[in-house]
Amino acid sequence: MDIEYRDDPNPGNEALNALWANAWNDPSSRNFSPILARSLAHVGAFAGMRLVGFVNVAWDGGIHAFILDTCVDPEFRRRGVATNLVERAKMLARQRGAEWLHVDFEPHLTGFYRKLGFAATEAGLIRLRD
Numbered sequence: 498m499d500i501e502y503r504d505d506p507n508p509g510n511e512a513l514n515a516l517w518a519n520a521w522n523d524p525s526s527r528n529f530s531p532i533l534a535r536s537l538a539h540v541g542a543f544a545g546m547r548l549v550g551f552v553n554v555a556w557d558g559g560i561h562a563f564i565l566d567t568c569v570d571p572e573f574r575r576r577g578v579a580t581n582l583v584e585r586a587k588m589l590a591r592q593r594g595a596e597w598l599h600v601d602f603e604p605h606l607t608g609f610y611r612k613l614g615f616a617a618t619e620a621g622l623i624r625l626r627d
Contacts, residue, residue, distance in 0.1 A: 508541050510527070520570055538589035542582055556590075580612075
C-alpha cells in the first residue's frame with residue numbers, strides 16, 4: 498500500500514490516540530489539540546485514510562525546533578516511513594525559519610538519527626512528575 502505524507506494534517510485525537518496505542522503500546526487517551534496548535538509543524542503518514550506514522554516539530558518561537566514523538570504503526574515499520582517523516586520535518590522546520598533542529602532519543606535509535614544527519618550533543622534531562 499502506498500504511503501502519503503501530509504504536512505500539518507491535524508488528524509484529530511481519535512486517529513492520534515489509535516496510532517499511539519499501536520506504536521507506543523499506550524492505550525491512554527490524550528488531547529493533542531493544544532500541542533499541535535503550538536507546533537512549528539507536524540507530518541502525518543497515511544495509508545489510505547489511516548494514520549500510520551507521525552512526527553511533531555515543536556519550537557521555541559525563535560531559531561530552535563525539536564523533533565518529538567516520531568512514531569510508526571508496527572505494521573508499517575521497516576519501510577522508510579520514519580525516515581520520510583523526519584526528512585520532511587527537517588525540510589519544514591528549515592522553511593519555517595528554524596536554524597537548529599534538536600532531537601532526544603533512546604540509545605537504540607542512535608543509528609537511525611545519525612543516518613539522518615543528527616550529531617551527538619551533550620544534554621540533560623530531569624523527570625518532573627512520577
